Amino acid sequence: MTTSTEEKRPFNLSRWAIGHPSIARFLFGLIIIAGALGLMRMGQKEDPDFTFRVMVVQAIWPGSSIQEMEDQVVNKIERKLQETPHLDFVRSFTRAGSAIITLQVKGDTNAEQVKDAFYQVRKKVGDIASDLPQGLLGPYFNDEFGDTFITLHSISGNGYSYPELKKFAIQARDMLLTTPGVEKAVIIGDQPEKLYIDVSSKALAERGLTLTDLQNAIKGQNNVDPAGSIDTGVNSVRISVEGDVAKAADIRELRLRAGGQVTRLGDIATVTSGLEDPFQRKYRFNGHDSVQLGVVMAKGFKVTDVGKDVEATYKHFEEALPYGVSVDQISDQPGVVTDAVAEFMHALGEALLI
DSSP, X not given: OHHHHHHHSOOXXXXXXXXXXHHHHHHHHHHHHHHHHHHHHSOOOSSOOOOOOEEEEEEEOTTOOHHHHIIIIIHHHHHHHTTOTTEEEEEEEEETTEEEEEEEEOXXXXXXXXXXHHHHHHHHHHHTGGGSOTTOEEEEEEOOTTOOEEEEEEEEETTOOHHHHHHHXXXXXXXXXXXXXXXXEEEESOOOEEEEEEEOHHHHHHTTOOHHHHHXXXXXXXXXXXXXXXXXXXXXXXXXXXXXXXXXXXXXXXXXXXXXXXXXXXXXXXXXXXXXXSOSOOOEETTEEEEEEEEEEOTTSXXXXXXXXXXXXXXXXXXXXXXXXXEEEXXXXXXXXXXXXXXXXXXXXXXXXX
């Protein structure tokens, strides 16, 4: 009767472990080793990855009214975006000269479907590019809200201008993009260079010119028009017309025609080159002008391993820098993760001992 009762008892793991101590210790040790290996090999970041299901489309049409933007740009784009798979809603904000269209896909859409939906948005808007008005800037697409920098470095130097610092930043970016685990490297804080033309309305009026004539002349000088080709039967030689405007000296030599007269722009205007003034944003580090470089890690990598590779890349980059240029780290997510993991392991060890 006793034997029959014991046979009907359900399996008890604790009783089995007590009855087979050697096997239990072996399995327990195996689980600990597997857990430790999994912890060391799994991807680590300060914050988990999450999918943004929003894309912003921006279009700029200088000189247009709100109604023109609505009729000729926004309505056309919105109608095309209605064909986007997994679409939740489309909203737009329009003002004179520009418009912002926000598109969101449904909340139950997985990451791969979101990626495909955003590709379809670019493709569908590209299909109607020929129907949009001439002179429209864009449309521009932004769906990278989820990108976070694992490291942020400053490149600065006493006596170095922003264009010079940007050249160093471009060299560092190219080196970082070859580093394993780096998805992208983004330059922040570079100041765009501009060409400034100062001319009085009186000087233009004396020669029968307007600002529109000046703008059209510059645009026409930069146009790329087919000049023909020479076909020899063996090779085809392309013929091009040189005349693009690339620097201030080229602008000064520009000829303006009006009323049968030809006027050299440099004779009636002052043409200079310089940084954008006033600047939209400016970065400084330790009292010096700074161009900064942020690194975005690819999915599936450990932030601590990528951080070590990025640090090694920067050390190699610094070896070729001239005297006076310094590279300083502003933020360090790998260091934060390393400290967090160490704290967790310390707490786990204390819990096991207790």
